[in-house]
Amino acid sequence: MESEISLTVDGVRHDLVVDTRVSLLDALRERLGITSPKKGCDHGQCGTCTVLLDGRRATTCLALAVAHDGADITTSAGLESGGTPHPLHQAFLDHDGFQCGYCTPGQICSAAGMLDEAESGWPSAVTTDLARDPVLDAEEIRERMSGNLCRCGAYVNIVAAISEVAGRRSA
Template identity: 60%
Template sequence: MAHPPFLDLNRRDFLVSASASATLAAVPATGALAQGTPEGAPADVVRMPVSFTVNGERRELELDARTTLLDALREHLKLTGTKKGCDHGQCGACTVIVGGRRMNSCLSLAVMHQNDEITTIEGLGKPDALHPMQAAFVRHDGYQCGYCTPGQIVSAVAVLDEIGAGIPSHVQADVAAAPEASEPEMRERMSGNICRCGAYSNIVEAMRDVAGRPA
């Protein structure tokens, strides 16, 4: 019995045919794009004003509405202590404190923070007047390459505040009870901050030191 001609194609002919079809299908779309947007021309940008307080200082900016809080801090306010790591909310290097709660600044748009109070690593302490957590990280060698360290310190400060405020975590046997600054608690709450160098034990020691528990 005769069979359709396309069944006579060998693997090479099939791949060549499929590649040609894909290329032809892409041509009209590419042409339309070129006609609609000249090469090198910027897209329309919506700019919006935003005002917030960063490290105790009122700051006013006019930004592309798509600008993340991280980029506003780093590129516009030059507060480069807050690091851009994964830029996907997975590493914690960009952690800042907003309204008393820690957050990944790469996942939030700057214009969403009108009138917010924001604290970055620069706002915690200075070289000649370190925050207790910064001093504890130095004392316990809580860093190696140092890239994740600003986010680790900011998060660690916020974690102890969370515990002090009685906010429960996943490792509590009784979420209605007051949490304690135990090692399991601190490790659980710090799990969103990644250290590729593996300084986790020293980070916990620094946190226990600041919490007033034996390291």
């Protein structure tokens, strides 16, 4: 069974016909050739496929494309504006927050979504005072970024990179 859908990815609209079994990740990678989101497990266990889906971070391997007709998707590539890297891109470069780079676009999309969540006052499992806006210290960042695995073991640099961006946003 096939369905016609449209997806807007990094500001560009795509109309496509998909088998209803196609995941959003495979629609991006195999149908549209958009490979910034990666496939690491296909089961929502590693986070490499994370994008911003209608503004919120989401694992695209767990989403069916047909269920997201009309969605607005931002990949890590789309976080750049006019050739200028996003502050998270720059911070990951500055802190060497990656090695092989395969989990990195997902880490960056996840971090972008996570910063917005925290700014909106969303608590995490380690937030102690639910009445106040959470402060993104290292423990909060580690907890909130634990859906994105990195086998190269760049976590301490990832946390340093995100801390720097979080600090600037809250300053």
